[in-house]
Amino acid sequence: MFKGTSLLRLVLALLACLPLAGVSWAAHISTHAPKKSQPKISESQHARRRLHHLARSRSVSATPVSATRRRRYHERFHMSSFAEDIAAGDVTTGEDPIVRQAAVDALGNMNGTVVAIEPTSGRVLAMVNQKLALSSGAQPCSTIKLSVALAALNEGLVSKDTQVALGGRSRMNLTTALAHSNNAYFEALGRKLGFEKVAYYAHEYGLGELAGYDISGEQVGAYPDEAIPEKLGGVGKMCSYGEGVSMTPLQLGAMVSAIANGGTLYYLQHPTTPEQVANFQPRIKRQLDIAPLIPEISDGMAAAVQYGTARSLRLNFNEEEILGKTGTCSHDGTRFGWFASYANTSVGRVVIVVFLQGGRPTFGPKAAEIAGRMYRNMFDHNFFIAGPGLPADTATVKAVSTNP
Numbered sequence: 001m002f003k004g005t006s007l008l009r010l011v012l013a014l015l016a017c018l019p020l021a022g023v024s025w026a027a028h029i030s031t032h033a034p035k036k037s038q039p040k041i042s043e044s045q046h047a048r049r050r051l052h053h054l055a056r057s058r059s060v061s062a063t064p065v066s067a068t069r070r071r072r073y074h075e076r077f078h079m080s081s082f083a084e085d086i087a088a089g090d091v092t093t094g095e096d097p098i099v100r101q102a103a104v105d106a107l108g109n110m111n112g113t114v115v116a117i118e119p120t121s122g123r124v125l126a127m128v129n130q131k132l133a134l135s136s137g138a139q140p141c142s143t144i145k146l147s148v149a150l151a152a153l154n155e156g157l158v159s160k161d162t163q164v165a166l167g168g169r170s171r172m173n174l175t176t177a178l179a180h181s182n183n184a185y186f187e188a189l190g191r192k193l194g195f196e197k198v199a200y201y202a203h204e205y206g207l208g209e210l211a212g213y214d215i216s217g218e219q220v221g222a223y224p225d226e227a228i229p230e231k232l233g234g235v236g237k238m239c240s241y242g243e244g245v246s247m248t249p250l251q252l253g254a255m256v257s258a259i260a261n262g263g264t265l266y267y268l269q270h271p272t273t274p275e276q277v278a279n280f281q282p283r284i285k286r287q288l289d290i291a292p293l294i295p296e297i298s299d300g301m302a303a304a305v306q307y308g309t310a311r312s313l314r315l316n317f318n319e320e321e322i323l324g325k326t327g328t329c330s331h332d333g334t335r336f337g338w339f340a341s342y343a344n345t346s347v348g349r350v351v352i353v354v355f356l357q358g359g360r361p362t363f364g365p366k367a368a369e370i371a372g373r374m375y376r377n378m379f380d381h382n383f384f385i386a387g388p389g390l391p392a393d394t395a396t397v398k399a400v401s402t403n404p
Contacts, residue, residue, distance in 0.1 A: 078333035081358025083111040086129040094271030096388045099350075100126040102377035106370050112337070112356035114374065115249045118388055119257035119342060119351045121282040122213075122266025125388055130217070137221035137248035138357065141327030142181045142309075142364065143338045144202075144242035146255065146297070149174060151201035152189045153293040160296040164188055178300025179308030181326060181364075183240040190239025195227040198239060204288065205258065206265055211250035213267035213283050222246040241329050252340045253353040254285075259297065260342040260349045263288045298323055301341075305368070310339060312365045313372035319379055320345045324371070326364030335359060339367035343375060345384045 086107075092100055096116075103114040103126045113129040127133050152158050153174075163171040166184045177185035190198055202208065208223030227235045228244040237243040250268055258265045267283040301323035304310040309326040324341025337356035342349050352374060354367040378384065 075330060075335075076333060077330070077335055077359035079111070079335075079358050081111055081335075081356065081361040082109050084109060086111065086113075086132070090128065090130045091272045092126075094273055094277050095127070096125040098381045098383050099378060099388070100128070102126075102374045102381070102383075103128045105377055106374035107354075108370075110356055110366075110370065111358045111362070112354060112367070112370075113249055114355075114370070115253050115353045116374075117253045117257050117268060117351040117353075119260040119266075119349050121280070122254070122257065122268050123280060123282070123388070124212075124215075124268055124270040125350070127270060132355070132357075133249045134215065134217045134219060135248070136219040137246045137251070138336050138355070139329055139331050140242035140245055140247040140252065141329035141336055141338055142183075142241065143252055143325050143327035143340055144239065144245060144247070145178065145181065145186050146259070146301075146325050146340070147202050147205050147207065148186050148189055148193070148198065148239040149178065149297050149300070150205065150259075150290055150293055151193055151198060153296050154201065154289070155193065155197060157189065157192055160299055174296065175300040175303055178297070178325065179303035179306075181304070181309045186240040187233075187236030190235045193235075193239075195235045195238075198235060199223065202245075204286075205255045206251050206285070207245065207247055207255075209251075211248065211254040211268050213269050215250070215268065215270050218250065219248065221248045221251055242327070249353045249355045252338070252355075253351055256340045256342055256353070257351045258288050258290065259294055259301075260344075260351055262294065263291045301325055305341070309365060310341070310368040312369040313339075313341070313375070315369060316372035317375040317379065320375070320384065322371075322375065324368065326368055328364040335362045337362045337364050337367040339364055339371050341368075341371055343384070347384055348387055350378075350383075 087104060099116045103116060107114050107128055113127070113132040115127050115133050116125040117123065118125055158164065158174055160174045163173055164177075164185055165171055166182075166188065172182055172185050176182070202223055208221065210218055210220050212218045222245070224244045228238060233241075233243055238245065254265060254268055265285045265288055267285050269280065269283065271277045271280060302321065304326065305313050305322045305324055310324050313322060313324070321344040322341050323344060324339055327336070327338035329336055334357055337354075339354045340351070342351045352371050354370050356362045356367050356370075
C-alpha cells in the first residue's frame with residue numbers, strides 16, 4: 001500500500017514539473033533560424049585607411065556636382081572706387097558756377113572726373129578733377145562703339161534698321177545694339193570695315209590727337225598704328241571694347257559734341273579767367289560729314305537711356321530727353337566706367353562726360369546714374385532755362401577755324 005502510494009505521488013510530481021521544464025528548455029532554444037557562419041575578413045592596413053577616407057568623404061555636406069563645376073573667375077582690382085579731395089587744385093574761375101556745383105555734388109566721393117561742354121561752341125563749362133580729365137586717358141570700353149557706328153553708317157554698311165547676323169539665328173539692328181551695347185554686333189562691323197577704315201574715322205572724330213585748344217596739361221591719349229593681334233581679339237575687339245586704344249574724357253566729349261551740334265568738331269576751350277570768358281571765341285577744328293547719319297545713331301543713344309544700359313540715369317532725371325552711351329571694362333586690376341551724353345532740350349544742349357576708375361563698384365551704369373544726378377541739379381537750378389552763365393559784358397562770339 002505504501003509503495004503504491006509513493007509511486008503515485010512520484011508520478012504526479014513529475015507531471016507537475018513538466019510545464020516548468022518546457023519553459024526552461026524553451027529559454028535555452030533560439031526561436032530564430034541559426035545564422036550561417038560568416039567567413040572572417042582580415043583587412044590590410046591600406047584597406048582600413050582607404051575605407052576610413054571614404055567614410056569621411058561621405059560625411060561632408062553634399063554639394064551639387066554642377067555647382068562645383070561652375071567656378072567663375074573673379075577679377076581682383078587694386079584701385080579704390082572712392083577718393084577724397086579729388087577736386088583739389090582745380091582752376092575754376094572761368095567755369096559756370098551752376099554746372100560746376102552740380103558736377104561736384106553728383107560725383108560725390110567717387111574716384112572719377114566730370115566734364116561738361118557747350119556743344120555749340122566747344123566751351124568747357126566745368127571740369128571736376130582736372131588732373132584726371134587731362135591725363136593720358138584710358139581704354140574707352142564700349143563708348144568706342146559711337147565711332148564705329150558712325151564709320152559703318154558713313155561707309156554705307158548699315159542703316160539703323162539693317163539686321164546684322166550674329167551667328168546662328170540671332171540678328172540685330174543698330175538701334176538695339178547701341179541700346180544694349182552688344183559686343184558681337186560691333187565686332188561684326190569692325191571686321192567688315194577693317195582696321196584702316198576704323199582707324200581713319202576714329203582720327204577724323206578726334207581720337208589720337210589733342211581735343212583742347214591751349215589747355216594746360218592736356219595729354220593726347222593713344223591710338224595704335226595697327227590692329228591688335230588676332231589672339232587678343234583683333235579689330236573686332238578694338239571695335240567692341242576699345243582694346244588697345246587710350247581715349248581721354250576731352251576727346252570723347254568733343255566727339256559727342258559734334259554729334260549733338262550736327263557735325264562741327266570744335267576745339268575744346270577751358271576759360272580760366274573772367275576776361276577769357278568775356279572774349280571767348282569758338283574755334284573749329286573741322287567739319288564732319290555726319291549730319292545725315294545723326295538721326296541713324298541718335299535713336300540708339302536715346303534707347304540706351306530709355307531702356308538700355310544707361311537707364312539708371314532716369315532714376316534721377318527724366319524731364320528732358322537725354323541721349324548717351326555707356327562703357328565698362330577693366331585693365332591691369334582697374335575697372336573703368338564711362339558715360340557720354342547730351343541733353344536735347346528746347347533751349348539748347350549740353351554734353352556731359354563722366355569717367356570713373358576703381359574696383360567693382362565702378363561701371364558704366366554708375367557713371368550714367370551720376371550724370372542723371374547732375375542733370376537733376378542743373379534742372380533744379382534753372383540751367384536749361386537760363387543757359388550757361390556769362391558775364392554781362394560778353395563779347396560777340398564768333399567761330400574761328402584755326403590750328404592750335
